Amino acid sequence: MIRVGVNGYGTIGKRVADAVAAQPDMELVGVTKASPDYGVEAASRRGYDLYAAVEDRVDEFAAAGVGLAGALGDLLDAVDVIVDCAPSGVGERNAPIYEAHDTRAVFQGGEDADVAEASFNARGRFEAARGADSVRVVSCNTTALSRLLAPLDETYGVEKARVTLVRRGGDPNETDRGPINDIVPDPATVPSHHGPDVNEILPDVTVDTAALRAPVTGMHTHSVNVTVETAPDPGAVRDLLADESRIFLVPEAAGIDGAGALKEYAADAGRPRGDLWENCVWEESISVTGRDLYLFQNVHQEADVVPENVDAIRAMASDVDAAESVARTNESLGVGLESRLGDGELARAELPADD
Numbered sequence: 001m002i003r004v005g006v007n008g009y010g011t012i013g014k015r016v017a018d019a020v021a022a023q024p025d026m027e028l029v030g031v032t033k034a035s036p037d038y039g040v041e042a043a044s045r046r047g048y049d050l051y052a053a054v055e056d057r058v059d060e061f062a063a064a065g066v067g068l069a070g071a072l073g074d075l076l077d078a079v080d081v082i083v084d085c086a087p088s089g090v091g092e093r094n095a096p097i098y099e100a101h102d103t104r105a106v107f108q109g110g111e112d113a114d115v116a117e118a119s120f121n122a123r124g125r126f127e128a129a130r131g132a133d134s135v136r137v138v139s140c141n142t143t144a145l146s147r148l149l150a151p152l153d154e155t156y157g158v159e160k161a162r163v164t165l166v167r168r169g170g171d172p173n174e175t176d177r178g179p180i181n182d183i184v185p186d187p188a189t190v191p192s193h194h195g196p197d198v199n200e201i202l203p204d205v206t207v208d209t210a211a212l213r214a215p216v217t218g219m220h221t222h223s224v225n226v227t228v229e230t231a232p233d234p235g236a237v238r239d240l241l242a243d244e245s246r247i248f249l250v251p252e253a254a255g256i257d258g259a260g261a262l263k264e265y266a267a268d269a270g271r272p273r274g275d276l277w278e279n280c281v282w283e284e285s286i287s288v289t290g291r292d293l294y295l296f297q298n299v300h301q302e303a304d305v306v307p308e309n310v311d312a313i314r315a316m317a318s319d320v321d322a323a324e325s326v327a328r329t330n331e332s333l334g335v336g337l338e339s340r341l342g343d344g345e346l347a348r349a350e351l352p353a354d355d
Ligand SMILES: NC(=O)C1=CN([C@@H]2O[C@H](COP(=O)(O)OP(=O)(O)OC[C@H]3O[C@@H](n4cnc5c(N)ncnc54)[C@H](OP(=O)(O)O)[C@@H]3O)[C@@H](O)[C@H]2O)C=CC1
Pocket: 007, 008, 009, 010, 011, 012, 013, 032, 033, 034, 035, 036, 037, 039, 053, 054, 085, 086, 087, 088, 089, 090, 091, 094, 108, 109, 110, 111, 139, 140, 171, 301, 302, 305
């Protein structure tokens, strides 16, 4: 069993903790919080041991009547791998603490690439993490772009990809984020960090990214144009992407017209927190003009990096190969959303029985 801790039980950390707890070959030893707010209840309800992320805040937990199993140092001494899910930039400050405890660490995409020995995506860079003491799972948008561009490059050869990313303003619980009445270039310069970050995963793919921030909280949206070396058939592209276990082709027949309906579809499918771990590619958007491929995809920023974190842990701390790790993660979480609409009949037996 790989013993795992999560440092920072926030948007990403609470999802990674649940995903780790669901793995047959991993044990979630505990999670940390910096403050004793509502998040501690979620950990307690799940039976997760709670540790203080910051040693000198232990008294705040006691004052709030929240029991602790210890502080971060105790957790680090009890695990094989710590997954740092602290706010962007805090991970870099935590890195020396992990090194001092000789604990392997997985960082998130809010950190710069040089925080870790390697950047990670299970589709393109599993082996780079093998045996590493630290890896960085690239950001949610970068993860989605890497998942998409890897099969396109392998099959058609990517001459150049150009992506416009419409980023959600903040997560649903981030009441202080914006914009609320604008669409803001962020950054106004090109490239945004996503293109260079994709090259940490796929060094040979030429990609330009431009990003905006919009007043939505549900998902990011990407407008993608890829010039490929050999002209693709749109149907073959659809088949290629449908074969990718972490890409969900949103069928036209489903009548899903945006992030709101997509999130409801996920909730109806029984997804925890309504999470969509897969890239959501609008099937009818896949269009080809000469060697130019166009499509739109949506990315659930709170969720898509979660299976990648699980695979990163396995790559660092076991000898399981990429295909086996991805299969195990997908199986244990239920990754691999497929609509039954459009391709064939929905069997009556699969619908809830009438009274
Ligand atoms: N949210 C997103 O859409 C995505 C985020 N990421 C990246 O994941 C990382 C985490 O982001 P996110 O989950 O959104 O952040 P959140 O703000 O939701 O959660 C951060 C967590 O870290 C805790 N924390 C605060 N200070 C420290 C500290 N010094 N040491 C350890 N933990 C601390 C917070 O505790 P408390 O709650 O008690 O304050 C909180 O639980 C960032 O690098 C981000 O860029 C990547 C993909 C998507």
